[in-house]
Amino acid sequence: MRRAVCPGSFDPITNGHLDIISRASRLYDEVYVAVMINKSKHGLFTVEERIDLIRQVTAEYGNVRVESFHGLLVDFCKQRDIPAIVKGLRAVSDFDYELQMAQMNIGLSGVETLFVPTNPAYSFLSSSLVKEVATWGGDIAHLVPPAVLEALNERLRKD
Secondary structure (H helix, E strand, O other): OOEEEEEEOOOOOOHHHHHHHHHHHHHOOEEEEEEEOOOOOOOOOOHHHHHHHHHHHHHHHOOEEEEEEOOOHHHHHHHHOOOEEEEEEOOHHHHHHHHHHHHHHHHHHOOEEEEEEOOHHHOOOOHHHHHHHHHOOOOOOOOOOHHHHHHHHHHHHHO
16 A cells, blocks of 8 residues: 655645645545644644544545644654655745755665655745735635635634
8 A cells, every 4th residue: 555645734725726636636545644633733724623624525535534633744644654744835935945855864764755846836825825815805716625614714804
């Protein structure tokens, strides 16, 4: 069984994230989406809400599992016998940081990191940018799955 993990905070998941996850799901038998728990940050969505949204928008793939993690990603990988991390790269600036992480991860545990170039349509896209544009009433319908758009609109109406 070939396994990989796509890690991130996914607050919220965007079409850019979904593109990387869907591509990984075609290459691996099982893909874990690992939702990072960062107790020092307060996200727009709770970890449970993010997991639920990701499960909704990845259900069609059939081989994607969604779980949260706290701590080192390599420990998450070791516990689940996952030998590979799949990361999307938007720009050279992403590569600088991700290369350091990849080298640390292989040094700590032998877990490989595979870099997937982002679809150019999503090269500018981040969860932070989506939240900012949505907060100010901008149209983000083409940047997130419909379920995420609905959840974002509902959340921002409450705040």
